[in-house]
Amino acid sequence: MATVTSYGAAQTVTGSCHLVKIGPIQILIDCGMFQGDGGSENNYKPFEFDPAEIDFLIITHAHLDHIGRVPKLIKDGFKGKIISTQPTHDIANIMLLDSARILKEEYKTLRRKARRRGDEERISEPLYTEDHVKEVFAKKWQILEYFQKHKLPKHIHVTLGNAGHIMGSAFVMIDYTEEKTTKRVVFSGDIGSPHRLIIDTLDKIEEADTLFIESTYGDRNHRSLKESVNEFKQTIITTLERNGNVLIPSFALERTQEILWLLNKMFEDNELPKCRVFLDSPLAIKATRLYNKYPVHLNDELEYDISNDNDPFSFPSLESTSTKEESMLINKVKERAIIIAGSGMCTGGRIMHHLKHRLWNKLNTVIFVGFQVGGTLGRRIIDGDEYVKIYGEDIVVKAQVETINGFSAHADQNDMIEWISNFKNLKNLYLIHGEAEKMEIFSEAIKNKLNYDATIMQNGVSIEL
Numbered sequence: 001m002a003t004v005t006s007y008g009a010a011q012t013v014t015g016s017c018h019l020v021k022i023g024p025i026q027i028l029i030d031c032g033m034f035q036g037d038g039g040s041e042n043n044y045k046p047f048e049f050d051p052a053e054i055d056f057l058i059i060t061h062a063h064l065d066h067i068g069r070v071p072k073l074i075k076d077g078f079k080g081k082i083i084s085t086q087p088t089h090d091i092a093n094i095m096l097l098d099s100a101r102i103l104k105e106e107y108k109t110l111r112r113k114a115r116r117r118g119d120e121e122r123i124s125e126p127l128y129t130e131d132h133v134k135e136v137f138a139k140k141w142q143i144l145e146y147f148q149k150h151k152l153p154k155h156i157h158v159t160l161g162n163a164g165h166i167m168g169s170a171f172v173m174i175d176y177t178e179e180k181t182t183k184r185v186v187f188s189g190d191i192g193s194p195h196r197l198i199i200d201t202l203d204k205i206e207e208a209d210t211l212f213i214e215s216t217y218g219d220r221n222h223r224s225l226k227e228s229v230n231e232f233k234q235t236i237i238t239t240l241e242r243n244g245n246v247l248i249p250s251f252a253l254e255r256t257q258e259i260l261w262l263l264n265k266m267f268e269d270n271e272l273p274k275c276r277v278f279l280d281s282p283l284a285i286k287a288t289r290l291y292n293k294y295p296v297h298l299n300d301e302l303e304y305d306i307s308n309d310n311d312p313f314s315f316p317s318l319e320s321t322s323t324k325e326e327s328m329l330i331n332k333v334k335e336r337a338i339i340i341a342g343s344g345m346c347t348g349g350r351i352m353h354h355l356k357h358r359l360w361n362k363l364n365t366v367i368f369v370g371f372q373v374g375g376t377l378g379r380r381i382i383d384g385d386e387y388v389k390i391y392g393e394d395i396v397v398k399a400q401v402e403t404i405n406g407f408s409a410h411a412d413q414n415d416m417i418e419w420i421s422n423f424k425n426l427k428n429l430y431l432i433h434g435e436a437e438k439m440e441i442f443s444e445a446i447k448n449k450l451n452y453d454a455t456i457m458q459n460g461v462s463i464e465l
C-alpha cells in the first residue's frame with residue numbers, strides 16, 4: 001500500500017513537507033520552514049512523524065520554505081539519505097547557514113523580550129545552529145542529474161525533472177510497483193513560468209498516475225515578462241537622469257541574478273545612464289557565484305557567455321559590498337546609485353538603512369520586484385503609507401514607488417493548466433502549496449479547462465495512492 005500525508009504546505013504556501021510511504025519505505029519530499037502567515041511558531045513544534053523512520057529526503061529546491069527545517073529533521077533523529085540536484089545542494093548550504101544566523105539573532109531578541117516579561121524559560125534554544133547545518137552537509141547526499149533514474153530499495157525509482165523555478169529546482173517522479181503494475185506519483189515542487197530570464201525552463205512529462213501540484217498563483221495570470229522588463233528599464237533610466245538613486249529590495253536567490261543580468265544587458269546596449277551599482281548583500285554575492293558555477297542550468301545565452309569567460313552578472317559599474325563598513329560607505333554616494341539589497345520584503349537586512357537614508361527624497365525610486373506579504377514594511381510602502389518607522393525613526397515616504405510584478409518565479413494559472421494538460425493518463429490530482437481560497441479558484445479552472453476533479457490536500461490527512 002502507498003500513502004501520502006502532507007505536514008506542511010497544505011492550504012498554505014510555506015512549510016512544504018510531504019511524507020510518501022510505499023510499503024516499508026518512507027520518503028519525505030521537502031522539509032521547509034513555515035513563514036509569515038503560515039505560522040513561524042509551528043517550526044518549533046515536534047514533527048508529526050518520527051524523523052528516525054524516514055529513509056530518504058528528496059529536496060525539490062533550495063528556497064527556505066522547502067529546506068528550512070532540514071537541520072531540525074537531523075537534530076531530531078533523521079538518519080536517512082538526502083537526494084537533490086547539485087545546485088540545490090550548494091545553494092541549500094549558503095541558505096541554511098544564513099538561516100541559522102538569522103535564527104540566532106531572532107532567538108536573542110525573543111529571549112530579551114521574554115526576560116522582560118518574566119517567562120524566559122519558555123524560550124529554550126534557537127531552532128538550530130550553524131553546527132546543525134554543518135551536520136546536514138557532512139551527510140552523504142545522492143546528487144542526481146535531471147532524468148537520471150535512481151534506484152531505491154523495494155523496486156522504487158526516483159527521477160528529477162527541471163521545474164524551471166530557480167536554479168537546480170526539480171519536480172519529483174517516484175515509480176513503484178503495486179500488484180505487479182508500475183505506478184508513478186509526481187510532486188511538482190514549485191514550478192516556474194515558461195518565460196524566464198536566466199534559467200532553463202520547465203520540462204514537460206506525460207506519464208503519471210497521481211500528481212501533486214503547487215497552487216501558489218492558481219487564481220491568476222501574471223503580467224507579461226516583456227512588459228515588466230521595459231517598465232524596469234524605463235524606471236531606472238528616468239530616476240538616474242534626474243540624478244536620483246534607485247533602491248531595489250531583492251531576494252538573494254534568482255531575482256538578484258535576474259536584475260544583475262538585466263542591468264548588464266542595459267550596459268552592453270548603452271541604455272544604462274552613468275551610475276554606480278551596488279550589490280549590497282553577502283548572501284546574494286555568494287548566490288551569484290553559484291550561478292556562475294553551473295552554466296548548464298542556465299539558458300543557452302547565459303551558458304554560452306559563461307563558457308566564453310563572460311560573466312553575465314557583472315559589468316564595470318557594479319561593486320559588490322560584503323562588509324558592513326562598505327555598506328555604510330554607500331550612504332556617502334549622493335546621486336546616481338542603484339542599490340540592490342535584502343531583505344526582499346524589507347523585514348530586515350541592509351535595505352533598511354538604505355531606505356532610512358533615501359526614502360524621504362522625491363528624486364529617488366524604490367523598485368519592488370517581488371511579492372510583498374501583508375504586515376511587512378515593503379507592503380506598507382506599496383500601500384502608500386505616508387510615513388514609515390525605520391529603526392524607531394519616522395521617515396516620510398517621498399520617493400517614487402514602483403512595483404514590477406512580471407518577474408515571478410512561479411507559473412501562473414495558465415502555465416500550470418498547460419503543464420497538467422501534458423499528462424496522458426492522469427488518474428488523481430491533488431493541490432498543495434497554496435492559500436485555501438486560491439486553491440478553490442484553481443480547482444474550478446482545472447475542472448473547466450481539463451475536466452479533472454482536483455482534491456485540495458488537508459494537513460495531516462493521509463490519502464491512499
Ligand SMILES: [Zn+2]
Pocket residue numbers: 061063165190
Ligand atoms: Zn520556491
